[in-house]
Amino acid sequence: MSTDVRGTPAPGRPLRRRFVAVVAVLALIGALAAIVGSHQGPRLRSVSYSATDLVSRPAQRLILTANQALQRVAPSDVVVSPAAAHTVTSSGNTVAVQFDGPLAYDRTYAVVVRHVRVPGQAATSDLRTTIHTGTTDVLALVPGTNGAHDRIVSRGLATGGTDTVFQGTGITGFARLARSLVVLSDTADGTSSIDIVPLADGRQDPAVPVEHITMPSARGHASALHAADDGASFGFVYADTTTGRSQDVGLYDVDLTGTHMPTAIAADGRPTTGATPMTVRQWAYVPRTESALVRTTDDGLVLVDMSGRTDAARLGSATYVHGFVGAGTTAVVEAGDAIVRLDLTDGDRAALTAPAASTRAQYLGRIVALTGSSYVRLVGDVRADGTIAARLVRVHGERVSDLQVHIPSDASVTAVCPSPNGQFLAITTRTADSSLVSVVDATSGALEASLDGVTLDWCAALPSGADAG
CATH class of the missing domain: 2.60.40.1220 (Immunoglobulin-like)
Structure with missing residues (x-):
């Protein structure tokens, strides 16, 4: 018995034909896509x-x-x-x-x-x-009245109203970290404490305990609190008062990646446990770095690496440090009768453009740099009673104009602080019975927001100390 299979296709042949057909179609589609792409360009x-x-x-x-x-x-x-x-x-x-x-x-x-x-x-x-781009919120310190707690409040510039972030007694300063606040407080006897307050959803996190920093001595007074932009460290000026008088007054650093113990920044600019600290008139972290610009009590300028990884750089002298320009590689400093831009990378100095119209005033105050070519300066005339009728002038190259900001006649200006991008200014004023922070457009002076308070977190970017305005 035989079977004739010559007219029956092999079982695998139809599958192979279909596979070949699919590959051919895909190749055609790819070729067409390449042709279309070559005519249309990238997307x-x-x-x-x-x-x-x-x-x-x-x-x-x-x-x-x-x-x-x-x-x-x-x-x-x-x-x-x-x-x-x-x-x-x-x-x-x-x-x-x-x-x-x-x-x-x-x-x-x-x-x-x-x-x-x-x-x-x-x-x-x-x-x-x-x-x-995003908007921003600001933090302000609002002192308590009639026995109420001091508060650190938050306000979004695009929204009204404030939220309490933290409250306590004797709060004198604060600095913002990534997910927490560093809060400086004083007691009635002049002793200072520093706490790290954890935050959740923009407020104190009740589920996480507050960390109390061990201070350099049993009794002492802290001031000029600043934090690095990356949140890895903060520093302050401290005076040991355990003997009843101030001693070992100088700069201390707290490394938040390490022990969280305050360490003195020694005279050589390095953090050194047990050292006599570097004396300070003004200091602040250079924006976006772990370095600090320090003006010492003998008016020396020192660029200090707070981490201790590099040597300190001596940058000559200055009688006042106004602040930083833009990204922070340049500072505006006063040296004798001259105001200069100091390049922090090489120490070079260049005269700041100061048209005559920007200096026609009896009182010449702090300069707030907005960009490499523009700044705002607080100036004023002295009244008969010794108070200052303050105003703000804006300098852009050789052009000078008054910034149209209303400052009440009975108020003194305590600070002018730029937003991180230089778009706004925070102007803090104080009268006999109140304090106010006004946020204005740095170009037009238009009011963006106002809130009760004595300082704003933007002001922490400005060098502060015993004689800083």
């Missing part, structure tokens, strides 16, 4: 940025990712509107736009990367996107 696949960091820190990046590898992008092909200084790098299918300084709050920016193309292809396209 934007994703955008990445932090809305919060863009308004609070310099050197923040916007990352645009294309669907294909790109020919190197020229900086001139990236346009940001409204204009914002930036640098451009590209690699593979990504373009990174790094902004020189913080951007404006609550603003939409359009970003266009023009004429991008795939290597070896002629077709070009534009990558377009918009980003919206």
Whole structure:
């Protein structure tokens, strides 16, 4: 018996034919896609940025990712509107736009990367996107009245009302960390305490205990509290009063990545347990660093690495430190009759532009740098009773104008502090029976917000000390 199978296909042949057909179709689709892509150019696949960091820190990046590898992008092909200084790098299918300084709050920016193309292809396209920056909240210290607690309150600039973040007695200062507050308080006998208050959802976290910092001596007074931007350390000026008089007055550092014990910054600029601390008239952390600019009691200027990893740098002398410019690599200092921009990287000094109209006043106060070419200065005339009729002048290059800010005639200006991006100013005023913080636009003087209080967290960026205004 035989079976004729010559007319029956082998079982695997139809499957192989279908597989070959599918591969051919996919190859055709890929070829067509390549042809279409070569005519259309690359397309934007994703955008990445932090809305919060863009308004609070310099050197923040916007990352645009294309669907294909790109020919190197020229900086001139990236346009940001409204204009914002930036640098451009590209690699593979990504373009990174790094902004020189913080951007404006609550603003939409359009970003266009023009004429991008795939290597070896002629077709070009534009990558377009918009980003919206974040807003901010401010923290203010509100002294208690009639036996009420002192409060540290929060207010969003885009919203009304305040929320209590922390309350206590004798609060004289505070500094904001990433997820906590450092709170400085005084008792009636002049002894100081420092607490680290954990936060949750913008308020004190009741589930986590407050950490009480062990002070350098049993009795003493602390002042000029500042914290590093990265939240890894904070420092203060301390006077040991255990003998009934002030001694060992100087700068101490608390490393929050280590023991949390205050350590004296010695005269050589290094944290040294048990050392006599470096004497201080003014000091503050240089923005975005672990270094501090210190003006000593003999008017020497020292750049101190609070971590102790590098040697201190001596930067000459100054009779006053007004503050920092932009990202912090430059400080504005007074040296004799001159006001200069001090480059903290190499010690070079350049005269600050001060048109005659900006100095026509009997009282010349603190300078608040906004950008590399503009600043605001507190000036005023002395009244018959010795008080100062204060006003603010804005200097931009050679142009001088009065900032249209209302300062009550019975109020004294205690501080003028810039927002991290230089867009706003906090102006703190005090009368015989009240204190007020006004947040104004740094260009127009328009009022953005006001709240009761004696200081704002923005003011912690300014050098403070025994003779700082």
